[in-house]
Amino acid sequence: MNPVRPAIQASGLSYAFGGSKVLEKVTVDVPWGAVTALTGPNGAGKSTLVELLAGVRSPLEGVIERAEDVALVVQRPAVPETLCVTVRDVVTMGTWGDRRRGRGPRSARERARIVGDAIARVEMDGFERRPFFALSGGQRQRVLIAQGLARSAEILVLDEPAAGLDTESQARARTILAEEASRGIAVLCVTHDRADIAAADHVIRLERGTILS
Numbered sequence: 129m130n131p132v133r134p135a136i137q138a139s140g141l142s143y144a145f146g147g148s149k150v151l152e153k154v155t156v157d158v159p160w161g162a163v164t165a166l167t168g169p170n171g172a173g174k175s176t177l178v179e180l181l182a183g184v185r186s187p188l189e190g191v192i193e194r195a196e197d198v199a200l201v202v203q204r205p206a207v208p209e210t211l212c213v214t215v216r217d218v219v220t221m222g223t224w225g226d227r228r229r230g231r232g233p234r235s236a237r238e239r240a241r242i243v244g245d246a247i248a249r250v251e252m253d254g255f256e257r258r259p260f261f262a263l264s265g266g267q268r269q270r271v272l273i274a275q276g277l278a279r280s281a282e283i284l285v286l287d288e289p290a291a292g293l294d295t296e297s298q299a300r301a302r303t304i305l306a307e308e309a310s311r312g313i314a315v316l317c318v319t320h321d322r323a324d325i326a327a328a329d330h331v332i333r334l335e336r337g338t339i340l341s
């Protein structure tokens with residue numbers, strides 16, 4: 129983590145689906161040690177922007193510099209019953225990300241500790257052996273947040289992590305993000321929630337594919 133450079137620096141990002149422009153020369157910095165909320169109306173381009181920032185999509189134009197690996201928490205997916213992964217499996221997948229670089233857990237015991245801690249933080253302990261498909265939408269979302277935490281990445285990007293959560297779980301998710309930022313990592317969170325926006329250290333507003341200053 130280099131405090132001089134932002135965690136993510138992106139400039140002049142443009143993106144289109146087919147012929148229709150979704151992002152138009154967007155420039156954003158994501159700072160270290162803070163929660164940055166990304167907000168704006170439906171269709172503004174928030175998911176597209178976080179996918180570009182996380183490296184899931186490539187921009188048509190513009191430059192993105194990431195100081196570290198990014199953990200991306202996607203919106204809760206619908207999963208078929210034939211996908212027999214458990215809650216523990218889904219969270220454990222979060223620890224696989226850095227195997228190429230030898231940065232993952234050093235032992236099975238360490239992996240189990242990371243996974244157990246992440247599950248406990250989203251208050252899903254007791255559900256470890258449950259099939260992921262059998263969870264409610266909000267429970268799946270909490271498990272995906274735990275997967276993001278288990279990545280132990282320096283940059284955490286979440287696409288509407290509070291969608292479908294009850295009020296108590298939303299507050300818990302907000303606390304978790306603040307805790308992550310307070311240990312110095314960069315947190316970028318797409319949200320429509322007023323309390324999330326009020327609690328964020330920085331707010332980026334996107335409207336029709338451009339940043340409102």
Ligand SMILES: Nc1ncnc2c1ncn2[C@@H]1O[C@H](COP(=O)(O)OP(=O)(O)OP(=O)(O)O)[C@@H](O)[C@H]1O
Nearest residue numbers: 145146150168169170171172173174175176177318
């Ligand atoms: N796979 C796709 N194919 C074609 N168009 C798409 C696709 N995904 C998104 N779009 C379009 O790109 C625009 C931006 O979508 P995006 O999902 O980034 O918005 P958003 O701000 O995240 O919206 P929401 O708040 O509803 O989640 C929308 O007009 C949307 O219809």
